[in-house]
Amino acid sequence: MRLPWARVLPRGLWGGWGAPQVARSVCQHSRPEGDPAGQASGDASGDASGDASQKASGAPVRRGPPRGAQGKGQGPAAFAAALAALEQAPGRRVGRLELVAAALAAMPALGVARDREAYHHLLRLLPRGVWVPRGPFQRLLAPFPRQQECGLQILEQMERYGVIPDAETRFLLLGVFGPHSRPVRKCQRMLYWLPRLRHVDPHPLPPSLPPSGLATAHLGLRRIANDPDAHVTVYQRPVPDEGDDEGSIQPYIVGAQSPDQQELLSQHGPARPVFVEGPFPLWLRSTRLSYYVLRGDPLPPHLREDPPDPERSLYYPLHLDLDLERGPWDDDDFDVEEVEEGPVFAMCMVGAGDRHTLGKWIAGLQEVNPVLGRTPVVFRLGDGEPTTAGAPGGHPVPRLEAAPARPVVLGPPDPPRGHGHSTSGDTRSGGGPGAPPAAPGE
Amino acid sequence: MALTVTLLNSAYLCGRCCSHKVLHPLLGPLLNDSISKLYSSYRRPGSQPEKKPSWENTDFSFKKGINVLKTQLSMLKEETKDYLIGPGGYPLSQYLLEQTKVLWEFRSQEDLNKWVISSDVEIGGKSEVYLKLGRNNQAALLYGTLNTEVPRDGETKYSGYCSMRAKPPVGSFARKKYYDWSNFNSLYLRVRGDGRPWMVNIYTDPYFSHQKDDLYSYFMFTRGGPYWEEIKIPFSKFFLSSRGRVQDQQHPVWLDKISTLGFTIGDKVDGPFQLEIDFIGLLNDRAHTEEFAYETYEKV
Numbered sequence: 001m002r003l004p005w006a007r008v009l010p011r012g013l014w015g016g017w018g019a020p021q022v023a024r025s026v027c028q029h030s031r032p033e034g035d036p037a038g039q040a041s042g043d044a045s046g047d048a049s050g051d052a053s054q055k056a057s058g059a060p061v062r063r064g065p066p067r068g069a070q071g072k073g074q075g076p077a078a079f080a081a082a083l084a085a086l087e088q089a090p091g092r093r094v095g096r097l098e099l100v101a102a103a104l105a106a107m108p109a110l111g112v113a114r115d116r117e118a119y120h121h122l123l124r125l126l127p128r129g130v131w132v133p134r135g136p137f138q139r140l141l142a143p144f145p146r147q148q149e150c151g152l153q154i155l156e157q158m159e160r161y162g163v164i165p166d167a168e169t170r171f172l173l174l175g176v177f178g179p180h181s182r183p184v185r186k187c188q189r190m191l192y193w194l195p196r197l198r199h200v201d202p203h204p205l206p207p208s209l210p211p212s213g214l215a216t217a218h219l220g221l222r223r224i225a226n227d228p229d230a231h232v233t234v235y236q237r238p239v240p241d242e243g244d245d246e247g248s249i250q251p252y253i254v255g256a257q258s259p260d261q262q263e264l265l266s267q268h269g270p271a272r273p274v275f276v277e278g279p280f281p282l283w284l285r286s287t288r289l290s291y292y293v294l295r296g297d298p299l300p301p302h303l304r305e306d307p308p309d310p311e312r313s314l315y316y317p318l319h320l321d322l323d324l325e326r327g328p329w330d331d332d333d334f335d336v337e338e339v340e341e342g343p344v345f346a347m348c349m350v351g352a353g354d355r356h357t358l359g360k361w362i363a364g365l366q367e368v369n370p371v372l373g374r375t376p377v378v379f380r381l382g383d384g385e386p387t388t389a390g391a392p393g394g395h396p397v398p399r400l401e402a403a404p405a406r407p408v409v410l411g412p413p414d415p416p417r418g419h420g421h422s423t424s425g426d427t428r429s430g431g432g433p434g435a436p437p438a439a440p441g442e
Numbered sequence: 443m444a445l446t447v448t449l450l451n452s453a454y455l456c457g458r459c460c461s462h463k464v465l466h467p468l469l470g471p472l473l474n475d476s477i478s479k480l481y482s483s484y485r486r487p488g489s490q491p492e493k494k495p496s497w498e499n500t501d502f503s504f505k506k507g508i509n510v511l512k513t514q515l516s517m518l519k520e521e522t523k524d525y526l527i528g529p530g531g532y533p534l535s536q537y538l539l540e541q542t543k544v545l546w547e548f549r550s551q552e553d554l555n556k557w558v559i560s561s562d563v564e565i566g567g568k569s570e571v572y573l574k575l576g577r578n579n580q581a582a583l584l585y586g587t588l589n590t591e592v593p594r595d596g597e598t599k600y601s602g603y604c605s606m607r608a609k610p611p612v613g614s615f616a617r618k619k620y621y622d623w624s625n626f627n628s629l630y631l632r633v634r635g636d637g638r639p640w641m642v643n644i645y646t647d648p649y650f651s652h653q654k655d656d657l658y659s660y661f662m663f664t665r666g667g668p669y670w671e672e673i674k675i676p677f678s679k680f681f682l683s684s685r686g687r688v689q690d691q692q693h694p695v696w697l698d699k700i701s702t703l704g705f706t707i708g709d710k711v712d713g714p715f716q717l718e719i720d721f722i723g724l725l726n727d728r729a730h731t732e733e734f735a736y737e738t739y740e741k742v
Contacts, residue, residue: 160600160710192741193688201639203665223637224667282666283637286711293668330728334630336544336721339580344668 079103079112083121096126097150104157113161116169119154123172126151132178139180151176151183155190164194205285212287214238214252217349220282220289221256224347230258235364238351251351253361262369265345268296270374274345276362277380279353292358292381294346294365345369355379517614530622540625540726545703546608547721548575548582561586561604566593571604576718581634585716588707602712607704610647618647621700623677626724629703631673634718635664640707644680647701655684658695662705664717674725678732690741694734 086099103122112118126147133143151173158165170187177183203223210216214234221232238252268274278292308318326332348361358379366372524531532540547553554573561569571586590602611619629642640662648656658680665671677697682689703722707715 188741189688189690200661201663203663220666223665224669226665226667226669280668281636281714281716283711283713283715288713291667295668331541332725334542334544334721334723336547336723337549339670339720340578347668
């Protein structure tokens with residue numbers, strides 16, 4: 001295209017003539033609010049490129065913007081269509097680097113940031129063989145620095161989103177940059193490290209999490225239950241189905257209790273209260289859930305039973321603690337005082353964390369643990385919530401066993417008449433037996 | 443030409459990596475007992491240059507000098523006594539036979555004072571981090587909020603990290619001391635997290651200054667929930683990285699010259715985090731026979 005007057009236009013990010021029309025349309029499509037300055041990456045030089053491309057819009061359109069692609073919506077199809085329109089456009093292919101920068105910036109918004117094929121598409125747009133240095137002397141002089149940085153940017157974005165390159169990526173990079181270039185080196189490193197660090201998580205999550213709500217709560221509870229025998233029960237389904245907001249008509253209640261926890265609860269004894277504490281945070285990748293815990297306080301030292309005397313029975317041991325995987329020569333105990341915490345009896349996740357809903361959970365638990373009917377239940381809510389304020393002192397702290405802010409004593413719940421029956425959540429001052437919460441060390 | 447740290451730790455992908463700042467004691471801070479800065483500290487563009495020369499910060503009063511001298515001499519006396527008892531202050535039989543060792547436990551405020559917390563505020567970010575004792579003074583709670591908003595200084599591309607590092611061991615007269623962990627092969631952590639992944643970093647404070655950014659790192663994945671987790675990380679899994687870039691030439695961490703241990707979170711997710719740590723110890727796991735998890739040959 002002969003546009004001699006276009007040479008006086010300000011240069012873009014990579015020394016080219018600013019991002020071409022196609023790149024701008026790709027970006028505008030992904031940013032409907034029409035951010036004029038945010039075309040390339042978030043640094044200042046990206047702004048300069050954006051401004052340059054705005055000024056270059058005065059030039060006649062060198063290739064038609066892919067109007068057809070804009071209406072297709074997000075996803076790999078839209079991205080592929082936008083890039084395909086560029087490939088079909090006539091004329092010299094200039095502004096490749098700006099295009100790549102703009103496309104990389106637009107990928108998260110289009111939803112293709114974790115799609116390896118999208119990166120392959122992008123790599124196929126780069127010219128093959130032109131940027132390969134010829135001979136060792138040219139290689140010595142650090143050839144095509146900006147172009148190699150562009151390739152590195154693509155790989156760095158792949159790494160940031162956890163996309164593992166494969167043989168085809170390496171093949172494309174070899175064709176574009178040559179065998180001893182920085183992008184190919186980086187690709188080799190990624191091919192070495194990423195596959196072996198991919199499976200390093202001892203508690204892996206499924207690759208795609210269900211949408212937030214009942215299903216995620218299920219997953220979270222099974223994760224924290226620490227027991228494959230735990231029973232996860234849905235006490236109340238949400239109405240509407242995807243409602244886990246405060247404003248939904250009926251929040252979901254999912255609870256988990258394992259047989260060990262049931263046994264502990266039955267041994268706990270109705271004279272001492274149990275506490276419902278929460279909400280505590282649980283992160284599943286980038287989703288934050290909150291769970292509540294039913295626990296009791298540890299026994300004070302003078303009430304604890306001594307372990308059974310081994311001489312009571314000389315024929316067989318009363319208490320067996322065999323660790324058959326290790327021999328008697330291994331001593332794996334640490335010389336530190338153990339953290340004393342009360343036993344955990346059950347856990348739950350609810351759509352709305354108020355006493356009413358939690359009371360329903362307790363009522364549901366009571367069907368399996370009848371001792372709950374006689375035990376006072378104290379609600380210690382809002383203590384686990386971390387604050388956003390600054391100073392570390394003088395605000396509710398995210399601890400698992402925080403001091404009760406305003407303990408609400410709830411008398412023993414009424415015998416339930418089925419699910420959905422709510423216990424009375426009224427505050428009764430000086431309520432049931434064992435009203436003041438027994439909290440040692442406060 | 444280095445590789446960026448994978449998947450989880452975008453913290454180091456900022457323009458300048460400062461998360462390994464180690465406290466090199468200079469002679470001056472003997473007298474004013476403050477955390478000293480590096481002899482070659484980096485100044486962010488846009489921040490004010492330091493106008494006061496460093497010698498003006500020190501307090502040259504005689505009385506204070508005498509007190510400091512007394513403290514240092516008593517420390518020297520303790521060290522001599524420990525040396526006479528055995529290596530590391532423990533009797534030789536204990537040193538030879540021990541299989542577990544508790545390094546840091548969190549039962550009082552002075553245990554917390556052995557740690558330093560930092561976040562990306564030092565590069566202009568907005569994450570917050572706090573450290574305090576948990577309930578009944580039984581564990582330490584590291585909590586805060588991660589904010590991945592990038593500081594607008596034109597050169598930083600990623601942000602959002604918080605970290606907690608142990609202060610390096612200091613002998614009398616501000617001499618550098620090292621931990622000797624060569625009897626053990628695993629790090630043992632009793633923690634209770636909220637499901638977010640952390641990174642454990644070991645700094646060995648090497649002799650050569652061009653290795654001063656070397657850090658040995660590995661991941662610590664927390665499960666979340668109300669139960670304590672016992673995480674064992676063998677030292678053979680720690681990989682070498684420098685300024686946030688995993689190095690090509692890998693070697694196992696040298697356990698006899700350890701300076702600090704640190705925990706970092708930088709998993710690119712905005713939001714609050716919390717981690718309760720009961721204690722940190724060492725374990726000699728006789729069943730773990732791996733020497734090093736990564737290839738040590740030169741990668742062409």
